[in-house]
Amino acid sequence: MSGKPGAPFALELDNVRKSFGKTEIIRGANIQVKAGERVAVIGPNGAGKSTLFNLISGRFGLSSGEIRLHGERIDGQKPYEINRKGLARSFQVSNLFVKLSVFENIRCAVLWSLGYKYVFWKFLSNLRDANERTEQIMSMIKLEKKRDVLAMNLTYAEQRALEVGLTIAGGASVILLDEPTAGMSNAETHRFIELIREITVGKTLLTVEHDMGVVFGLADKIAVLVYGEVIAFDTPEAVRANPRVQEAYLGSVLAEKQAAGVH
Numbered sequence: 169m170s171g172k173p174g175a176p177f178a179l180e181l182d183n184v185r186k187s188f189g190k191t192e193i194i195r196g197a198n199i200q201v202k203a204g205e206r207v208a209v210i211g212p213n214g215a216g217k218s219t220l221f222n223l224i225s226g227r228f229g230l231s232s233g234e235i236r237l238h239g240e241r242i243d244g245q246k247p248y249e250i251n252r253k254g255l256a257r258s259f260q261v262s263n264l265f266v267k268l269s270v271f272e273n274i275r276c277a278v279l280w281s282l283g284y285k286y287v288f289w290k291f292l293s294n295l296r297d298a299n300e301r302t303e304q305i306m307s308m309i310k311l312e313k314k315r316d317v318l319a320m321n322l323t324y325a326e327q328r329a330l331e332v333g334l335t336i337a338g339g340a341s342v343i344l345l346d347e348p349t350a351g352m353s354n355a356e357t358h359r360f361i362e363l364i365r366e367i368t369v370g371k372t373l374l375t376v377e378h379d380m381g382v383v384f385g386l387a388d389k390i391a392v393l394v395y396g397e398v399i400a401f402d403t404p405e406a407v408r409a410n411p412r413v414q415e416a417y418l419g420s421v422l423a424e425k426q427a428a429g430v431h
């Protein structure tokens with residue numbers, strides 16, 4: 169892992185701004201995430217959560233501000249460079265090779281992360297290491313029994329698990345998951361949170377999430393994004409009690425849940 173030794177934060181966003189044309193979508197976002205923290209980014213539709221992830225992962229350039237990974241600036245770098253520095257993200261849209269097996273999908277991601285595709289002789293001599301790492305990840309995401317099943321024939325929840333497996337394949341220390349439980353049943357969601365919790369032990373996690381059960385169950389801290397501004401960044405309890413958050417966002421969501429008898 170690169171970065172400045174002793175950097176206080178795994179990830180820092182410093183007055184990050186992003187405009188599309190004349191419209192400013194991210195309006196001075198500040199977030200500081202300590203190594204090993206799990207942070208959920210919440211906010212109404214269109215608040216800029218996916219945009220923020222695209223800025224952090226290098227898919228979009230910033231209009232102004234700084235992003236630092238372990239103390240080292242990453243804004244302005246290409247997604248693959250940021251990935252090599254230890255930050256990996258998943259996508260809302262599936263990233264799987266549907267006609268490859270579980271094993272083959274993960275091994276592709278492992279090999280890519282090792283850069284072996286560029287050095288073929290090294291690829292051959294180190295294939296065993298890559299295979300071992302692939303087996304490890306398969307067991308972490310609990311898909312050992314689906315080893316030879318094509319990705320297209322997995323259940324939806326298994327496909328999402330495989331995506332998380334691909335995201336962590338390179339051994340990144342900072343993981344960004346965009347709505348990892350979207351489209352899952354309650355039972356699947358519950359199991360999936362446990363899985364995410366297990367495989368991100370010791371890692372720094374940022375997740376975009378709409379499901380408040382997931383947010384309060386998984387996150388050490390919550391960042392509330394409203395109209396491109398982080399209006400609160402605190403523990404779940406503090407965020408729940410924050411009047412500004414209540415007013416801007418959370419109150420209405422919690423009220424809806426209470427009315428529906430969900431706690």
Ligand SMILES: Nc1ncnc2c1ncn2[C@@H]1O[C@H](COP(=O)(O)OP(=O)(O)OP(=O)(O)O)[C@@H](O)[C@H]1O
Nearest residue numbers: 188189193211212213214215216217218219220376
């Ligand atoms: N490439 C782009 N060009 C122009 N506008 C964009 C672009 N990407 C996003 N936007 C706009 O930025 C705003 C924030 O979008 P974004 O997808 O980041 O929100 P979000 O909080 O992730 O929403 P949701 O919860 O619905 O996924 C929206 O108004 C969107 O239309």
